[in-house]
Amino acid sequence: xxxxxxxxxxxxxxxxxxxxxxxxxxxxxxxxxxxxxxxxxxxxxxxxxxxxxxxxxxxxxxxxxxxxxxxxxxxxxxxxxxxxxxxxxxxxxxxxxxxxxxxxxxxxxxxxxxxxxxxxxxxxxxxxxxxxxxxxxxxxxxxxxxxxxxxxxxxxxxxxxxxxxxxxxxxxxxxxxxxxxxxxxxxxxxxxxxxxxxxxxxxxxxxxxxxxxxxxxxxxxxxxxxxxxx
Numbered sequence: 485x486x487x488x489x490x491x492x493x494x495x496x497x498x499x500x501x502x503x504x505x506x507x508x509x510x511x512x513x514x515x516x517x518x519x520x521x522x523x524x525x526x527x528x529x530x531x532x533x534x535x536x537x538x539x540x541x542x543x544x545x546x547x548x549x550x551x552x553x554x555x556x557x558x559x560x561x562x563x564x565x566x567x568x569x570x571x572x573x574x575x576x577x578x579x580x581x582x583x584x585x586x587x588x589x590x591x592x593x594x595x596x597x598x599x600x601x602x603x604x605x606x607x608x609x610x611x612x613x614x615x616x617x618x619x620x621x622x623x624x625x626x627x628x629x630x631x632x633x634x635x636x637x638x639x640x641x642x643x644x645x646x647x648x649x650x651x652x653x654x655x656x657x658x659x660x661x662x663x664x665x666x667x668x669x670x671x672x673x674x675x676x677x678x679x680x681x682x683x684x685x686x687x688x689x690x691x692x693x694x695x696x697x698x699x700x701x702x703x704x705x706x707x708x709x710x711x712x713x714x
Contacts, residue, residue: 602644637677
């Protein structure tokens with residue numbers, strides 16, 4: 485009988501040892517978890533500590549300087565010539581601006597130098613040659629409604645981009661000068677685009693309007709115009 489009691493005591497001692505080891509491991513795990521939480525708290529910035537924000541310096545805006553008698557293109561009006569560079573004081577602020585004369589419209593524009601993003605220099609001779617090659621290609625005829633096409637053509641004309649202008653002239657060209665072959669609105673848009681392109685050709689090529697018209701009409705295949713000029 486006493487032997488059996490000893491075995492019971494031994495088993496209870498083992499159980500208590502196992503419990504103690506479990507408690508120790510739990511406490512160690514708890515300490516580790518607390519350490520991790522504390523590390524996170526210390527690493528994260530507090531409410532008073534604000535992160536540093538580095539300011540990125542803005543790049544200076546590029547300003548192209550035009551000279552007197554330079555030809556420029558203003559998208560909504562076409563080719564113009566700089567007649568003067570003037571200065572005015574508005575609200576204690578000195579403003580420099582260009583005076584640009586649009587000969588085709590008999591209009592003088594006042595464009596501040598710091599707001600000249602819409603202006604562009606006239607095209608190069610290589611760009612003019614590319615326009616001539618565009619005029620020689622076949623017109624793209626879209627099947628959409630004329631009102632929508634007319635709006636697209638008008639946007640291209642007023643974009644100030646010479647290649648888009650050449651595309652409008654090419655697409656609206658009827659290879660003839662007969663009024664019955666075009667609607668009124670078609671003819672208006674064609675003439676507007678044609679004159680804009682012609683004026684830039686004149687400024688770049690520095691030739692007479694008649695010579696420019698011959699070159700353009702030859703590229704477009706406008707036979708009646710060619711016969712009239714010859």
